[in-house]
Amino acid sequence: MKQSDKKGSSRGRLNAHLLQGKRGVTLVELMIVVTIVAILGAIAYPAYENQVRKSYRADAQSDLMQLASFMERFFTENNTYDLTVTNPDTELPFDQTPRSGNARYNLTATIVAGPPSTYTLTATAQSLGGQDSDSCGDMTITDTGVRSPTTGTDGRNCW
Numbered sequence: 001m002k003q004s005d006k007k008g009s010s011r012g013r014l015n016a017h018l019l020q021g022k023r024g025v026t027l028v029e030l031m032i033v034v035t036i037v038a039i040l041g042a043i044a045y046p047a048y049e050n051q052v053r054k055s056y057r058a059d060a061q062s063d064l065m066q067l068a069s070f071m072e073r074f075f076t077e078n079n080t081y082d083l084t085v086t087n088p089d090t091e092l093p094f095d096q097t098p099r100s101g102n103a104r105y106n107l108t109a110t111i112v113a114g115p116p117s118t119y120t121l122t123a124t125a126q127s128l129g130g131q132d133s134d135s136c137g138d139m140t141i142t143d144t145g146v147r148s149p150t151t152g153t154d155g156r157n158c159w
Contacts (some may be wrong), residue, residue, distance in 0.1 A: 009139040053134045058095040060123040061159065064141045067092055067121050069109060072144065081111050081119045081143060097123065104131040105139075116145045 070093055075081050083090040096103035105123040112118045123139045125132040135152030139159075147159045 012034075017028065040068070049130065052129065053131060056129070056130065056131055057134055057136055060107075060139060063097045063099075063105075063107060064121050064123055064139065067094075067109070068141055068143075068145075071109070071119050071121070075117070075143075080113065080117045082113045082117060083109070083111065087105040102128050104128055 016072050022059040071081055074083065078085050083092075090105065092109055095107050097107060105125055108122050108124065110120045111120065120142050122138055125134055125137055135154040135156060136149055136158035137152070139147070139149065141147050149158050154159050
């Protein structure tokens with residue numbers, strides 16, 4: 001018998017000896033792992049949803065600021081915020097956030113022709129994806145730069 005054959009057979013016996021008494025994962029161990037994963041998921045998913053709502057809120061705030069810039073440029077050219085002065089069909093450049101796909105916020109302008117001419121831009125939260133349950137709710141910005149709400153129902157800053 002060769003020396004290599006002796007080594008091979010002794011390895012086989014060693015592996016068999018090490019595997020004795022090992023039976024795999026028990027059902028109790030598996031259920032403990034499933035329970036831990038479920039608890040982590042129950043904690044992580046609401047936090048994830050909250051972050052998604054906050055990102056859509058930030059998008060709506062950005063869009064409100066862009067619309068406010070549009071309104072100020074319009075005022076510079078026409079000395080009024082009334083969009084219908086130059087053309088009765090003139091509207092805001094976009095009316096929802098996000099601009100394509102399903103709206104999380106609808107964007108509207110309330111314009112007082114004046115004098116003095118003023119406006120209030122509003123982002124109205126939609127129920128899609130629970131955006132209407134966001135702590136800040138509907139947001140507004142005026143021609144003077146006043147933003148509301150400043151804090152949400154949870155006490156956190158909205159703007």
